[in-house]
Amino acid sequence: MIEMKPAVKLPTTGERRMVTGDYAAAWGAMVSRPQVVAAYPITPQTMIIEHLAEFLAAGKFDAEMMRVESEHSAMSAVIAAEATGVRAYTATSSQGLALMHEPLFVSPPMHLPIVMSVVNRTVASPLGIWVEHNDTMPQRDTGWMQIYVEDGQEALDMVLQGYKVAEQPLVELPMMIGMDAFLVSHTIESVDLISQEDADAFLPPYKPVHAYLDPQRPMVVGAAAPPEYIQEVRWETDLRMRRAAEFLEETDREFGRKFGRTYGGMIETYRLEDADVALMTLGTVTSTAREVVDRLRAQGERVGLIKLRSFRPFPAERLQDATAHLKAFGVYDRAVSYGVGGPSYIEARNALYDTTTMPILSFLAGLGGRDVTPQDVELMFKKTLAAAGRGRRASGVHWIGTRGVSP
Amino acid sequence: MTTVKDLPREDYFLSGHTACPGCGGAMVVREVMKVLGPNTVVYMPASCLLIFSDMYPYNAFKVPSLQILFETSAIAAAGVKRALKRLGKDDTTVVAFAGDGGTADIGMQALSGAAERNEDILYVCYDNEAYMNTGIQRSGTTPFGAWTTTTPLGSTSEGQGKNEFKKDVPRILMAHDVPYVATASLGFPADFLKKVDKAKAKKGFRYLHVLAPCPVGWRAESDSTVDLAKLAVETGIFTLLEYEDGVLTLNREPRFTPVREYLKLQGRFKHLSEGQIASIERWVKDKWERDRALAKALGPKPKVPVAIVR
Numbered sequence: 150m151i152e153m154k155p156a157v158k159l160p161t162t163g164e165r166r167m168v169t170g171d172y173a174a175a176w177g178a179m180v181s182r183p184q185v186v187a188a189y190p191i192t193p194q195t196m197i198i199e200h201l202a203e204f205l206a207a208g209k210f211d212a213e214m215m216r217v218e219s220e221h222s223a224m225s226a227v228i229a230a231e232a233t234g235v236r237a238y239t240a241t242s243s244q245g246l247a248l249m250h251e252p253l254f255v256s257p258p259m260h261l262p263i264v265m266s267v268v269n270r271t272v273a274s275p276l277g278i279w280v281e282h283n284d285t286m287p288q289r290d291t292g293w294m295q296i297y298v299e300d301g302q303e304a305l306d307m308v309l310q311g312y313k314v315a316e317q318p319l320v321e322l323p324m325m326i327g328m329d330a331f332l333v334s335h336t337i338e339s340v341d342l343i344s345q346e347d348a349d350a351f352l353p354p355y356k357p358v359h360a361y362l363d364p365q366r367p368m369v370v371g372a373a374a375p376p377e378y379i380q381e382v383r384w385e386t387d388l389r390m391r392r393a394a395e396f397l398e399e400t401d402r403e404f405g406r407k408f409g410r411t412y413g414g415m416i417e418t419y420r421l422e423d424a425d426v427a428l429m430t431l432g433t434v435t436s437t438a439r440e441v442v443d444r445l446r447a448q449g450e451r452v453g454l455i456k457l458r459s460f461r462p463f464p465a466e467r468l469q470d471a472t473a474h475l476k477a478f479g480v481y482d483r484a485v486s487y488g489v490g491g492p493s494y495i496e497a498r499n500a501l502y503d504t505t506t507m508p509i510l511s512f513l514a515g516l517g518g519r520d521v522t523p524q525d526v527e528l529m530f531k532k533t534l535a536a537a538g539r540g541r542r543a544s545g546v547h548w549i550g551t552r553g554v555s556p
Numbered sequence: 557m558t559t560v561k562d563l564p565r566e567d568y569f570l571s572g573h574t575a576c577p578g579c580g581g582a583m584v585v586r587e588v589m590k591v592l593g594p595n596t597v598v599y600m601p602a603s604c605l606l607i608f609s610d611m612y613p614y615n616a617f618k619v620p621s622l623q624i625l626f627e628t629s630a631i632a633a634a635g636v637k638r639a640l641k642r643l644g645k646d647d648t649t650v651v652a653f654a655g656d657g658g659t660a661d662i663g664m665q666a667l668s669g670a671a672e673r674n675e676d677i678l679y680v681c682y683d684n685e686a687y688m689n690t691g692i693q694r695s696g697t698t699p700f701g702a703w704t705t706t707t708p709l710g711s712t713s714e715g716q717g718k719n720e721f722k723k724d725v726p727r728i729l730m731a732h733d734v735p736y737v738a739t740a741s742l743g744f745p746a747d748f749l750k751k752v753d754k755a756k757a758k759k760g761f762r763y764l765h766v767l768a769p770c771p772v773g774w775r776a777e778s779d780s781t782v783d784l785a786k787l788a789v790e791t792g793i794f795t796l797l798e799y800e801d802g803v804l805t806l807n808r809e810p811r812f813t814p815v816r817e818y819l820k821l822q823g824r825f826k827h828l829s830e831g832q833i834a835s836i837e838r839w840v841k842d843k844w845e846r847d848r849a850l851a852k853a854l855g856p857k858p859k860v861p862v863a864i865v866r
Contacts, residue, residue: 184639185642187635213638213639213641215634215635215638215673217669218665218666218672219665219666219669221627221628222628222631222665222666225628225632225635225666226631226632226634226638227635228624228632228635229628229632229633229634229635230636230638230639231639232624232635232636233597233635233636233639233643234639234643235639235642235643237639251625252624252625252628255625362620362636362640363620363645364594364595364596364620364648366620367617367618367620367621368620369612369615369620369622369623370620370623371622371623372606372623373607373612374611374612375611378612378613
């Protein structure tokens, strides 16, 4: 039995309505005023572009909308539009993101701050349409910032926050915002649909600083280059990704001051201060894990939770600070790097190598979109508690709820 | 109308680029840019053109230029145009210059999509009939019998040069019913410039397919580029045509010089057997019969659909 929590008054700045996560993302895109939208349909992202097309048809939204022939072209079109000097938006999922892999590499070195909503979905094979993070996580090294959200409101808010961070002249990196398939994209929740006026006050019009195509001031955008120059481009892109961390934190605080909601920046913590062990989750499993933390706390277990919001840039310093007092740390992933473990587990172990010798465990569950139940999460906590104080030898990869293999 | 006599002295594709001597592609770009002028944005895919014109820190264009990827010429040009429209610069011409590989093969999907949506861009394919930048590999537009590095010579049936005929890209574009499709040859500059002029003036999707001999890849003398481009038309192996608002016109009735006069100037054809040459002659004859029939059959197309706001 999960107890219902008392109703809290949710802050509303626009119109509060019951909408899907896809609607929320589309609304966030609309009020961000992109000048060019290019997209290709794929389940479960389709409703995002359908809603944008409806807004456009109804005259609520004014943009060039390109209904292109593939995701490869959708990404290439928004790259070209941003390179010309306007704000651009696209959305995709799964196979579509995989098809975009090639153009994904193009915009970070070119200083093109595109924002894209990605509904996280299984990548074949086997073909599946349900949630998994093995579409976005393999895009880790393309130079895109990667954020994972938990609900429709966060999916909307992060589009606005995303442009604000991405367009910082010291950052100028694109951002993808991961939303769990169906659990966010198709779930109807109460969402504060931020008004255009409030959005405009938060997000100023885009003014390109370093890259644009203007016959009055000709420049080459995206040249070829010999080895004498490319390493510096890599270094400078790496620098901007490091800088982005600070702006993610600051922009979330600024958003909080304006809209009354914050998300903790790159990570959010729950009942962590006096915890002995903690679990790190991302996406919708976090909602389940909060309930499990409350339940275990009621039983006297000192457990806490970290919600990983930013996968790139990876919040290494914040994690080091947040976990300094822990005796064991479990990391949940909805994707697997075959033969190694969960991608955010790999990242967390790397980030914490210098600051801790506690065991860090990898938990893999919910792959292919299988439900991750409170019992599953409880098992993760129990395993982490059992490892507490046993040192790095107790680390390892644990598959949870694998039929015929693990409980 | 731009003629050879009043061709602007001003260049927007400048000398100092690093193309090979006699490069047909560079000539195509230079002439097109003379007509298009300064209010132009250029897109280039990964190609010979990119390498010889925009290898950092050098740049041969006097206008802004963009490069994203190999297969993205049509979509990138379309994205630029849509953005320019939003910026109130709808009068700026957006041109994509792509080779035959980037057009007929890897870029076909984006090209077809942009044509179907009637994106307001000019797409120029400089057709040098193989992947020259990567070292003369066979493409969809490589002619039958031609030696390339991926159709090398040998004693088997796989060793006789390319075993397939050239892909007819302009005909594919005509099937999209775009406002303008034309072919041109460096050997007929008056016809070429007239077509660039027309293409510049029109709105919507415009496609120019220009035969651009590559002396290196064709194994020909570097001073033979224009002669080869002329001979290709006069032998009938390359047709000058124009598809405008649904009407197909064959612009020049060739002299039908024997096709071997064209083949013998190029090392890529020197292995051809009498049987292969006969195949090419037959292909040319068939092509002309078909194109003539098509020109006769194609009449004005229905008007462009117009959205009615109720």
